[in-house]
Amino acid sequence: MRKKRRLAIRTVILSVLVLSIASVLFLNGKTDERETAAVGQEAPDFVLQDLRGNEYRLSDYRGKGVFLNFWGTWCEPCKTEMPYMEKQYRKYKDQGVEILAVNVGETDLAIEKFAKQYQLSFPIVVDKSGEVQKAYGIYPLPATFLIDPEGKIVDYIEQPMTEEMIGDFMERIKPE
Amino acid sequence: MDNAKCECGHVNPHGTVFCEACGKALYNKEEKLLDMRYEGKKRRSEKYNRTIIDKIWNFFSSVKVGVTLIVLALIASAIGTILPQEGNINIQSDPGEYYRETYGWFGELYYLLGFHNLYGSWWYMLLIAFIGVSLVVCSLDRAVPLYKALKNQKISRTVIFLNRQRFYNKTAIEKINEQDIEKIKERLQQRKYRISEENGNILAEKGRFSRWGPYVNHIGLIIFLIGVMLRFIPGFYVNEFLWIKEDETAAVPGTSQEYYIKNHRFIIDVYDETDGEVYKKALEEKGAIVKNYQTNVTLYKADKKLPGEKPELKKVGDYEIKVNHPLKFDRFALYQSSYELNQFSKMTFALTDKKTGESLGNITIDLDDPRETYEVKDDYTVEIVRYFPDFEMADGEPRTKSMNPVNPAFVFKMITPDKPEGEISFTAIQQTVEPFGENEYKMEFQSLETVSASGITVRKDLSLPIIALGGIIFLAGLVQGSFWFHRRIWLKPEEDYLHIAGHTNKNWYGFQREIEKIVHGTNIPMPDDQAKK
Numbered sequence: 001m002r003k004k005r006r007l008a009i010r011t012v013i014l015s016v017l018v019l020s021i022a023s024v025l026f027l028n029g030k031t032d033e034r035e036t037a038a039v040g041q042e043a044p045d046f047v048l049q050d051l052r053g054n055e056y057r058l059s060d061y062r063g064k065g066v067f068l069n070f071w072g073t074w075c076e077p078c079k080t081e082m083p084y085m086e087k088q089y090r091k092y093k094d095q096g097v098e099i100l101a102v103n104v105g106e107t108d109l110a111i112e113k114f115a116k117q118y119q120l121s122f123p124i125v126v127d128k129s130g131e132v133q134k135a136y137g138i139y140p141l142p143a144t145f146l147i148d149p150e151g152k153i154v155d156y157i158e159q160p161m162t163e164e165m166i167g168d169f170m171e172r173i174k175p176e
Numbered sequence: 177m178d179n180a181k182c183e184c185g186h187v188n189p190h191g192t193v194f195c196e197a198c199g200k201a202l203y204n205k206e207e208k209l210l211d212m213r214y215e216g217k218k219r220r221s222e223k224y225n226r227t228i229i230d231k232i233w234n235f236f237s238s239v240k241v242g243v244t245l246i247v248l249a250l251i252a253s254a255i256g257t258i259l260p261q262e263g264n265i266n267i268q269s270d271p272g273e274y275y276r277e278t279y280g281w282f283g284e285l286y287y288l289l290g291f292h293n294l295y296g297s298w299w300y301m302l303l304i305a306f307i308g309v310s311l312v313v314c315s316l317d318r319a320v321p322l323y324k325a326l327k328n329q330k331i332s333r334t335v336i337f338l339n340r341q342r343f344y345n346k347t348a349i350e351k352i353n354e355q356d357i358e359k360i361k362e363r364l365q366q367r368k369y370r371i372s373e374e375n376g377n378i379l380a381e382k383g384r385f386s387r388w389g390p391y392v393n394h395i396g397l398i399i400f401l402i403g404v405m406l407r408f409i410p411g412f413y414v415n416e417f418l419w420i421k422e423d424e425t426a427a428v429p430g431t432s433q434e435y436y437i438k439n440h441r442f443i444i445d446v447y448d449e450t451d452g453e454v455y456k457k458a459l460e461e462k463g464a465i466v467k468n469y470q471t472n473v474t475l476y477k478a479d480k481k482l483p484g485e486k487p488e489l490k491k492v493g494d495y496e497i498k499v500n501h502p503l504k505f506d507r508f509a510l511y512q513s514s515y516e517l518n519q520f521s522k523m524t525f526a527l528t529d530k531k532t533g534e535s536l537g538n539i540t541i542d543l544d545d546p547r548e549t550y551e552v553k554d555d556y557t558v559e560i561v562r563y564f565p566d567f568e569m570a571d572g573e574p575r576t577k578s579m580n581p582v583n584p585a586f587v588f589k590m591i592t593p594d595k596p597e598g599e600i601s602f603t604a605i606q607q608t609v610e611p612f613g614e615n616e617y618k619m620e621f622q623s624l625e626t627v628s629a630s631g632i633t634v635r636k637d638l639s640l641p642i643i644a645l646g647g648i649i650f651l652a653g654l655v656q657g658s659f660w661f662h663r664r665i666w667l668k669p670e671e672d673y674l675h676i677a678g679h680t681n682k683n684w685y686g687f688q689r690e691i692e693k694i695v696h697g698t699n700i701p702m703p704d705d706q707a708k709k
Contacts, residue, residue: 011229020405021309024305024405044483045482046483104579105579110563113561132483
């Protein structure tokens with residue numbers, strides 16, 4: 001009897017300790033990884049304005065695929081990608097896939113010159129406060145999120161993209 | 177596991193050091209004195225070792241293991257101070273690359289092993305957690321048997337037990353009379369001893385509570401560790417940093433955009449003559465000495481909103497944040513912890529006729545929000561064709577390294593009545609290039625406006641009261657164990673002799689002096705210190 005009780009007490013004490021250690025390690029591990037905007041999660045909603053002051057709200061795009069791209073004019077791969085994105089945008093726009101290009105907070109002048117230079121027709125919004133970048137855990141640029149018509153993040157791309165890749169991505173989030 | 181049977185016939189649990197009944201040593205029989213630690217009880221863990229649970233328990237019950245864990249944690253913490261921790265340096269690039277580039281192979285190794293973020297690395301935390309487990313198990317394993325042994329201790333001990341105590345003596349029983357015993361009892365009581373008697377045997381004991389000191393101390397440590405653990409629960413602990421320029425309004429990080437501050441002004445005050453004669457010499461020797469770093473801010477509260485959405489700010493109040501005088505609100509504290517002077521904010525240029533040197537007027541460009549065209553005067557306009565806030569040349573092309581205006585450069589188009597199609601000029605700091613031949617006009621640099629930026633640390637720590645409680649209990653345990661002594665005196669009359677023995681957990685000298693005073697003037701002999709012989 002006594003031995004059984006002792007074993008039970010030890011088991012309880014050790015499991016309480018193990019459980020608390022495990023939960024701390026788990027919570028700590030979570031802060032290391034992407035806290036928000038992980039693949040499979042719902043894409044965090046946001047409201048941003050373009051240079052003309054038009055508001056864009058992500059949740060307004062339900063039913064459409066969203067190619068969410070974060071960029072800056074100084075980011076070299078972004079410069080390469082932009083023309084590809086523009087081409088694919090024209091192709092997939094009528095098939096229900098939209099591009100939202102979020103500038104990371106540069107001056108209106110820099111953005112305007114850039115958009116003109118590359119003749120970009122998709123909406124460009126500016127994240128001056130950096131809040132959207134924080135919500136999506138952006139680092140470094142370029143960063144692209146594929147969001148399906150249900151508003152779920154399908155994929156997160158941190159590397160420079162080729163035109164074929166962009167085309168494949170568009171296919172993946174195209175509504176049925 | 178076998179139980180140990182003593183010569184006297186009593187069956188002791190396995191691992192017992194000396195017989196529970198007669199006090200005969202079961203191990204180290206040739207030793208003159210008994211090992212009184214844990215009252216001769218063996219640590220519980222050493223009694224049973226059957227299941228996996230017992231094995232884990234026994235591992236953590238070992239003081240050797242505990243000390244090893246502490247030493248490992250100490251070594252790791254020491255290594256963690258060799259290079260700066262990731263959180264304490266402002267890394268713009270990938271941290272792994274940063275450590276490799278800055279510190280070479282050692283930096284790379286440092287990063288790979290997780291030393292760059294030591295206090296958050298899983299193995300360091302596991303080490304600390306193991307120390308916690310070791311504390312709990314070690315304490316339970318020792319405190320429980322000790323408590324039981326002291327609670328159930330016998331009043332009448334055997335002679336074998338008494339004469340193997342460090343303090344022991346005996347005298348012929350005829351020499352002792354009633355008064356001696358009464359006197360000694362009275363003196364013991366005066367000295368706060370608790371006296372129990374059984375058939376003429378006397379046990380006088382005091383300060384038993386000192387024995388719990390180490391365990392109280394461990395409870396404090398465990399509470400301390402629980403407090404540290406709580407920091408990982410979201411909302412319990414915030415430690416963030418915010419760079420904010422003058423005139424800028426920004427969300428306070430860690431508050432989920434619930435609070436905003438606006439930086440009105442950053443101030444550095446230095447001591448000068450007006451502060452009085454006493455500072456004169458120091459000022460002559462050292463030059464400017466800073467008296468105060470301060471940021472004047474307005475605190476705002478914002479309603480819940482989506483990221484990126486313009487906040488609806490409600491003013492909470494105007495405050496001054498000074499070093500050591502944080503702004504406190506809603507359990508957050510904002511500390512003045514850094515600053516940067518002279519960040520470029522506005523540049524003024526004059527459109528100048530190169531031949532005559534005549535200025536046609538100034539334009540002032542806000543480096544954080546430049547316009548496309550600037551009217552100098554009628555028929556004279558300047559256009560910004562390209563703007564490079566952080567200019568560099570790469571592969572013969574001008575470009576910007578970042579979006580921060582640290583080294584601004586412009587491509588201007590100067591439209592004048594003489595040159596209606598415009599002249600192009602590339603203008604950077606102390607550098608002008610006219611890529612399409614000699615121009616008639618130039619943009620002459622006039623002045624630069626700068627702003628200061630404040631570095632504000634944002635802290636919230638709800639675990640602090642728990643950590644403080646743990647610390648207080650820790651110290652209480654330390655005091656309890658250090659400044660009180662557990663002393664026991666046994667008296668045993670027999671047919672021929674009266675035996676006297678004493679035991680204390682520390683400060684034998686003080687104990688000896690006390691016994692001297694107790695037995696003084698009686699026929700009861702002063703016990704000898706057997707350890708000295």
